[in-house]
Amino acid sequence: MSDLTTMPFSKAVNAGLRQAMLDSDRVLLMGEDIGPLGGVFRVTEGLQAEFGPQRVIDTPLAESGILGTAIGLAMGGFRPVCEIQFDGFVFPAFDQITTQLAKLTNRHEGALRMPVVVRIPYGGHIGAVEHHQESPEAYFAHTPGLRVVSPSTPNDAYWMIQDAIASDDPVIFLEPKSRYWHKGEVDLRTRGAALHASRIVRRGTDVTLVGHGAIVSTLLEAAALAESEGTSCEVVDVRSLSPVDYGPILDSVGRTGRMVYVQEAPGHVSVGSEIAATVTERAFYSLEAPVLRVSGFDVPFPPAKLEGLFLPDADRILEAVDRALAY
Structure with a gap:
């Protein structure tokens, strides 16, 4: 190999x-x-x-x-x-x-x-x-x-x-x-990023999209669609939920002035809630709009036929991007 x-x-x-x-x-x-x-x-x-x-x-x-x-x-x-x-x-x-x-x-x-x-x-x-x-x-x-x-x-x-x-x-x-x-x-030879490091996986200038796990691929899909419409989105993969490496996130928000956090989990009292609150505290003067969140809904996970309505998709992410840019 x-x-x-x-x-x-x-x-x-x-x-x-x-x-x-x-x-x-x-x-x-x-x-x-x-x-x-x-x-x-x-x-x-x-x-x-x-x-x-x-x-x-x-x-x-x-x-x-x-x-x-x-x-x-x-x-x-x-x-x-x-x-x-x-x-x-x-x-x-x-x-x-x-x-x-x-x-x-x-x-x-x-x-x-x-x-x-x-x-x-x-x-x-x-x-x-x-x-x-x-x-x-x-x-x-x-x-x-x-x-x-x-x-x-x-x-x-x-x-x-x-x-x-x-x-x-x-x-x-x-x-x-x-x-x-x-x-x-x-x-197999060169070690990747440290265990608890966040990482920018796509560069952009207008809005920072942040998430973890499977949703990162959805963020990249949304960023590609946004680019076709003239909006440049930066994507940050959090990778570690405890502790959180805020450096790359804050650096990105400092450049774009806008952030959307996306997760599959329900939004109430969630990882996205904490990261959004911390970014608001630590990057308040860089923000041009409130930090927005896109998440699963605050209901038990639905039957399989309805999971597409529950889970965030590129369309829901792009709607949040539009709202962030409207401020």
């Missing part, structure tokens, strides 16, 4: 997990059906055959048990990587994550580290039923003691999963499941 290759997002996560396991025999994978099956989305396909069932562990159907076991393994010096089958299934483990995993290092005044990664396929666009298309990132980004990241490209997936595993703090690793089958270039 050459240093530069093209692969789907799911295979990039797989390759990153494999490299982390080659680098350290303390890295273990845990989850339901992740062994011979390779997980629901086949992200761990082939890894149990290569590393054995003691390092790629098929667990019982018990998310709380998976996380509780991972916490004990971390106390014993291992670096467990837990897979949650679907976003909506993480909540049985919510107590373990938010009241134990997130707080043990602080509770021990830094003497006990918790190098646990929780991989969660999240978001919509796959036509699934309720509990299979949630966007729960705000719960975890709100919790002190957790790092929360979401790659949007195969190259980021490959490098960020390795960086997450190397972290001595617990990391919620949100994988936009609608991107699993999308291919992109992966540089």
